[in-house]
Amino acid sequence: MLNNENRNVLILVALISIIGILLLVAVTSRFGPGISHDSVAYIYASRSFLNGNGLKYFGYEAPYVQWPPLLPVVLAVFGGLGIDAFTASILINIISFSLTIFFTGAWLNRCIKFQPLVITGVLMVLLSIPLTYVSKYAWSEPLFILFTTLFLFISGLFIEEENKRNFFLSALFAALACLTRYIGIILIITGIIVVFIKRKGIRKKILDSVLFGFISSLPLSLWL
Secondary structure (H helix, E strand, O other): OOOHHHHHHHHHHHHHHHHHHHHHHHHHOOOOOEOOHHHHHHHHHHHHHHOOOOOEEOOOOEEOOOOOOHHHHHHHHHHHOOOOHHHHHHHHHHHHHHHHHHHHHHHHHHHOOOHHHHHHHHHHHHOOHHHHHHHOEOOOHHHHHHHHHHHHHHHHHHHHOOOHHHHHHHHHHHHHHHOOOHHHHHHHHHHHHHHHHHOOOHHHHHHHHHHHHHHHHHHHHHHO
16 A cells, blocks of 8 residues: 555656656657657568568568567558558657656665665656657657566566566566567566575476576567
């Protein structure tokens, strides 16, 4: 249960995350998202997928394998709803940026007792130049950062309370991070180590570590 002080901090964190939404809207409203070589690859693959031709890389008759498939698939889903890839990428980045701010604040609020320091940390995320920079481009980084933040937040809850929900949510967010960027495999390794350390008994440690690794790596394995 949250006490009044923690609840007030989370309300303030939520307000700061809303400011993050307004910030990105202001940054992208005039010219849309920034576009780079990677952006073209994501958007082309999403259109190819939406047209029933699978995920293809632009400029070559080759499959899209340089990155995992999640962002193009999500863009294709938006495309199926009648939302173009440029607008969809802005929406994805705005949601990712705002939720990253909020869950960073929620995470800090659980770890730090000095409330002004929590708010300072959240403001640092809001005003982070690298985070704002990647969030204005049609890139997979904002989505990956969100899944990484959620993984760290839920893993922290799992360390405090070893229940099934936290176990499976940690595996889910590690899997989603891997489907966004290949470097997400680090989260799988991290999760396995956390589970092995926290579980009691060598048999339980091994079985649950293997289970976590299997669940979190299965989507990426199927993709590969």
